[in-house]
Structure formats: structure tokens, C-alpha cells
Amino acid sequence: MTAHQYPLLPTFADVASAAERLAPVAVRTPLLAVPKLDALTGGRIFVKPEPLQRTGSFKFRGAYNRISRIDAVDRAGGVVACSSGNHAQGVAAAATLLGMPSVIVMPKDAPALKKARTIAFGGEVIEYDRVTEDREAIALDIGQRRGAVYVPPYDDFHIIAGQGTVGLEIAEDLARLGLAPDYVLANASGGGLVSGIALAVKERFPHAHVLTAEPAGFDDHARSFRVGHRERNEQASGSFCDALLAPTPGKLTFEISSKLVGEGVVANDEEVARAVAFAFEELKIVVEPGGAVGLAAVLAGRLDLRGKTAAIVLSGGNVEAATFTQCLQIAGRA
């Protein structure tokens, strides 16, 4: 495995550089006003719909930024990544666009839709057993045998900078409307998205609060912020937010988020299901459970947004029909 070392943390300039690189290939997702949320909260609330992003989640941004920086001499062996779904699709699509092969190591119990889509985007999927096998070892082995460059899911200089373009676009679009955000909410697992967003948003709006949104029982960021070091989740599964199950904040991401984020909100599965149904009915956007946690926390009234301006990131929309219908049922819609 070829390891590029970027000892420094990314900065705002790296996010801006990622934005330039992504401009020709990524969707510049709109920032949507949601009058219904304004009425519910008494604030001015926007959503940033990353389900509309290429591959159906923000993960394409970081993956493309990272893979596009691989030196020409290291490209022949392609890339290898571990992911239960959204990073897998982002890496596969980005590698294909850049003319490189990709191998994705996915757990056997990952959603079938995410596996099928990873293959459709040009990835080769290798399955492993979450309980008995070590995915990092499998990826390392593939990397060595094939000369493939490992693309980490979040704890990487260029991945963080790429995800940060979500925050840059939010900041630009709010500035264009003459608004400054009081809150920006980003769903967090390893923390690549929220760290990148914080780099961009805090540069433009130093007084904005950037918050993590996490499923109940998987609130490793919120707990880590409180104690000042990286805490682990007790369980590794048991939420239907399959996109948000990283056991602990990343090392690099936490170096950023512990300084620039520092606060988090939580929502339980039922609240998340209601948020998925709200997005269906009011936003007309398909959001997966793990992509709807920030929205769920707002709908559950976990933040006092009266008179405030807030942007909520909907981070992904790769949800199977059965899970989607289940959410509508839980919310009393079907």
C-alpha cells in the first residue's frame, strides 16, 4: 500500500482547492429554504441536500478530491477502500471517472442496494464478515498485492478538505442571501464531513456554531467533546442509521472538530424515521436514516432556533425501498 503522508491538518485553503477540483464533476447542491421548518422553529432554516450529489451522498466529494491527488506513477494499481456503503459508492464512482480500478471491502450485511450501486459505479466488491474478519487487514493485503492506494473513509487530509466543500457552498449561498448562520448541523460518524464543514464555515462566519448530529447510543462525538478526548461507542450496531456506525471520532477529524465544533445533538431511531418521512412529504427528497439525524434533532425541538438562521445537512439518500417504507409507517404516513 502506498501511503501519502500529509502530517498537517487541512485548512480553509485546502477546502477552496478541493472546490475547484470538484467543480467540473460534482453537483453543486442547492441550499433549499424550508418555510415549513421556519414555521415550526421560529427561525430561518435551510437544508443542504446531498442525496442529490453524485452517488447519492456527500462521500463523492472527499473521495474524488483524494483520488485525484494520487500521483500519476501510483495510479495503475487503482484504489482500495473499506466501507459499508456511501464511501464505497463515492470511491468507486470517483475512481471510474479518473480512469482507475477500485476494490471496495464491504461487510456481508451491508444494505444490498449499496453493494449493487457500488458495483454499478464500477467498483469491485469484496465481502467480509464483521465479526470474524478484520477489514483493514483485508484492504492492506489487497493494497500490497495490487499496488492499490488505500482511500480512508474520513481520517485523511484530502478527504476532510473535499467534504468541507459542503460547508463552503452553504457559506457562499447564505452570504449571497445576506444571511449569517447561527447553526450548521452535520451528521457525524468518523467526523470527516463535520470537520471539513467547520473549516469552511468558521472561516467565513467565526460566530457560527457547527454541531454534530448523531444517533442515540452512537454519540461518540458529543461525549468526546464533553470529556476532551476521543470516546468510543459501546455498541457497533443496533441503529438503523447504517451510515453512522464508526466507533469513535477520527484522529485528524477530532483535532479539528474538538476545536471548531465542540457541541453535538442526538436523535433516536423513531425521531429519525419521522425526519425521513418529513423529507419525503415536505422536501420531496429521499434521505436515508443516517442522512436525516440533524433534521430529526431539529424536528424534535432539540435546539432553540427562534430568531436564528440554521443550515441542516442531509448527508445521503441511499436507502432501500423497504427501509424507506418502514420510516413512512413509523411516522404514520403509510
Added chain:
Amino acid sequence: MTAHQYPLLPTFADVASAAERLAPVAVRTPLLAVPKLDALTGGRIFVKPEPLQRTGSFKFRGAYNRISRIDAVDRAGGVVACSSGNHAQGVAAAATLLGMPSVIVMPKDAPALKKARTIAFGGEVIEYDRVTEDREAIALDIGQRRGAVYVPPYDDFHIIAGQGTVGLEIAEDLARLGLAPDYVLANASGGGLVSGIALAVKERFPHAHVLTAEPAGFDDHARSFRVGHRERNEQASGSFCDALLAPTPGKLTFEISSKLVGEGVVANDEEVARAVAFAFEELKIVVEPGGAVGLAAVLAGRLDLRGKTAAIVLSGGNVEAATFTQCLQIAGRA
């Protein structure tokens, strides 16, 4: 009822004027690239997702443009409209934004979701029986008693100009990408949307083909184009595209569309259901059956798009959970 007479047909300048008026209140929906459709068709295919528009369909554009032009002296009595759903929501929301009351005459069998949303947007709903009652007479009576201005669903100068802003945005966004559209597909019922789009698109791209997309059995535009005068549909119900059941093209709209459109494609209910499921899975956008007919026609291979650039308008997303789930089932997804 106060009747404003605009004997002339709207032109490109009226669409541009509508765009200025709508800028502070409407969502400028993005033009989304769809690599999966590129692969399926061999062309370069974009979708224009009006489910993301305020009220969940393009209808807000025309309604706001029309209502905002009512003279101050005529505003006190509010507005009255007839609609089975999307125009109802557009009129209610636009009137509320402009500080005016609204009464919407809706059929008893309109989707419950559309009735509930019309009320939520501030409209007063009066129900009628499609078989035994005449909705125009009811609206006329309300208009006279309350001094309410009638807002037609499509056959109106400012309604057509407002809907045309969809086409203006498509033209601007394609021009920015250095592309010229070969085809623009718009779902058609009374024809306000497709006529307005044609005014805008043909001004910028005279060689573009603007096409209607209609449900099988409700292809009054396609048949009218062929014979050169307005034909009627044989049935008034029987498609699950509840948004597209106008019996015949409008008089004004057909004056425009017979010159600038002149061609149409058709899709059946099963093809439409598959398109709704495709939008769920690939676009992550909630589209109602009547909003997915153009996409259905493209997915069914009804146009040869090899080497062509095309924009497909997804016109609305106000679909009940049960109907949505039914579409996913028909497409084998749930």
C-alpha cells in the same frame, strides 16, 4: 369576479419579467446531471426537479406571478381557483405570501394529501362532486359574492409566463455549461408549463425541440398537434397521473404550443411507476406519477437520444405514501 384582460399572448420578455418577480420567493431549482441516464441513452441528460419548488410543484411559479399582478384595489377579496391539487397549493401559498385570502374549489376525490397541504399553505378548501357539480360555476359564485379574483390553472397570460421561468432556468444553466438542448420534455395537462417553457427555450435555442409528455389515453396535446386543432381526451379519469387530467389543451396555451412545440411523447401507468421508482433510487427525488411522464418516456426508449442533449422536467412531487409505495412495488423495488 374581476376579470383582467390580456388579449395578447405572452412573449419571452414576459417570462423574463416573471423571473424577476419570482426571484425573491421561488426556489431556483438546480439542473441535475444524471450520468445513469447518459449511460442508458447515449446522450447527455439533465433533470429539472420542480418537486423541490415551493409547494412541491412548478405551479407556484405561475400562481405567484399571476396573483402578484392583481391591482391593489382588487386585492381585498382575495383569489379563488379550481384545482385537484398542485395549482391549489401554488395559489394558496402565493396568496398567503402576498397577504391575500384564497378559496380553492377541489373535487371531493382529490388526494387527501393535496387537500391537507392546500389548507396548510393558508387556503380555504371548498369541495365539490366531479359528477354532479360544475366547479367553474361554484368558483364564479364565490368570486362574485366575495369579490375574489379568479386564478385560472393554465390558460392565462401571467400563468404561462410564470411557468416559463422553468424553461428560462434550463436555458441559462445549459448555456453556462456550454451546451444547447436538442430536446426539452415537459409533462402536459392544460399546457401552461410546456407553452411557457417553449417561449423561453426557443428564444435562446431556436433549434431545440420542446415536447409534451402525456399519460397514455390522455394525449390530447399529441393528438391535437397532429390534426392542427384542439382535441379532447375520451375519458376524464382512469390514469393515476392525477395532475394531468385536463380534458383538452388550453386555448391560449395551444396557440403557443401548436407553433413552438408541435410534438409529444406518451407513457403508460406502468412506465410512469417505473420512472417514479427510478427517481427514488437514482435521483433521490420524490416525484408524483404525473410529474414523471417525461422521464418515463425516456426510460421506455421513446426518443433516440444518442449524442443528444436533453432536459426532462420533473414537474411535481405531491404524492401520497401509499401511491409512492405502490410505484416502488410495480417497479419490483418493494
